[in-house]
Amino acid sequence: MTPVRISIAAAVGSVLLLLIVLELIRGRRLKERYALLWLATGLVLLVLSLWRAGLNTIAGWLGVSGYPPAILFAAAIMFVIAVLLHYSTVLSRLTDDNVLLAQEVALLRARVDALEREDAREPATEPRAG
Amino acid sequence: MNRRVVAVVPAFDEEAAIGAVVAGIREFDPEIDVVVVDDGSGDGTAHAAAAAGATVVRLPFNLGIGAAVQTGFRYALEQDYDVAVRLDGDGQHDPSELPKLLEPLERGEADVVTGSRFRDEGTYRPPLGRRLGITWFAKLVSLLSRQQVTDTTSGFQALNRSAISLFARDYPSDYPEVEATVLLLKHRLRLTEVQVEMRERETGSSSITFLRSLYYAVKVTLALFVGIARRSAVPTEGSPR
Numbered sequence: 001m002t003p004v005r006i007s008i009a010a011a012v013g014s015v016l017l018l019l020i021v022l023e024l025i026r027g028r029r030l031k032e033r034y035a036l037l038w039l040a041t042g043l044v045l046l047v048l049s050l051w052r053a054g055l056n057t058i059a060g061w062l063g064v065s066g067y068p069p070a071i072l073f074a075a076a077i078m079f080v081i082a083v084l085l086h087y088s089t090v091l092s093r094l095t096d097d098n099v100l101l102a103q104e105v106a107l108l109r110a111r112v113d114a115l116e117r118e119d120a121r122e123p124a125t126e127p128r129a130g
Numbered sequence: 131m132n133r134r135v136v137a138v139v140p141a142f143d144e145e146a147a148i149g150a151v152v153a154g155i156r157e158f159d160p161e162i163d164v165v166v167v168d169d170g171s172g173d174g175t176a177h178a179a180a181a182a183g184a185t186v187v188r189l190p191f192n193l194g195i196g197a198a199v200q201t202g203f204r205y206a207l208e209q210d211y212d213v214a215v216r217l218d219g220d221g222q223h224d225p226s227e228l229p230k231l232l233e234p235l236e237r238g239e240a241d242v243v244t245g246s247r248f249r250d251e252g253t254y255r256p257p258l259g260r261r262l263g264i265t266w267f268a269k270l271v272s273l274l275s276r277q278q279v280t281d282t283t284s285g286f287q288a289l290n291r292s293a294i295s296l297f298a299r300d301y302p303s304d305y306p307e308v309e310a311t312v313l314l315l316k317h318r319l320r321l322t323e324v325q326v327e328m329r330e331r332e333t334g335s336s337s338i339t340f341l342r343s344l345y346y347a348v349k350v351t352l353a354l355f356v357g358i359a360r361r362s363a364v365p366t367e368g369s370p371r
Binding site for chain 1: 165167185186187188189190191193197200201204205208
């Protein structure tokens, strides 16, 4: 069985994580879509730390006989990996978007330049800066 | 010639060479519009190119060769050109070879024509490391595309509208020519190679460049297989990503 103190510490940790995530959402410093995985992490860890018999059973299924809290670590690590993987996909998308924006800006600037040159050729327009 | 042709020239910190490149193309055929894509250069590349008579598209920061070339193809698509030719900004591609590249397009025999240094007996003998890389990719791409491709790293190309519109939507990033070749064939565009000579560039052969080449070789090989396995080769406009 998991030592009670570990269960309490894990529960307190999970609640803290949940509170911090909620506060970040409330302060609009974290978008909901990115917070979902973190909320899921906090909730699952909270459940696993409070539901001591359940943790024991799961440990049994996985053949972890000596030390059930290892399942807590395993769950936490899995969620961290999931969050990181999610970030990599977000990063890839942002990179693509960034390239697209830079290209679009460059093409638009070329068109503006061309229009300004056309404009400048016509008489009685004010001189351009730059 | 009633077909409108644009020359796409990617350039990064090529202040010294770009003027001559642009002038060379215009001298060869004044009908060809030249667009120089300045890939976030820190020197006077844009100014030198404009002074030589090119349209300059300035990327706000350095995107790398693939995205820079793609910017040029997007320009060609936007401005409704029939043919785009791509030449490097360092002057290694000789504009007087252009007719060889344009001919198969004119005859409608190909969608893309690549200037290859190894098609026939060329005079170019690259150093060992580079030759290994070039051979590896030529063999691999030939195998994957079931068509003989001799030079997958050549950036000297002519494209018709189908190819321009494909590359405007999707173009790979590092050493893009290798992946682009596979992309082309996957989309059933017809690729032809013609023999060209290229002007030599000084090539350093320190261990760092060797390691870097090896790194790129591995990376591009991976990218090739990813490209083949990719579910939709080209994300269609507005598709969720």
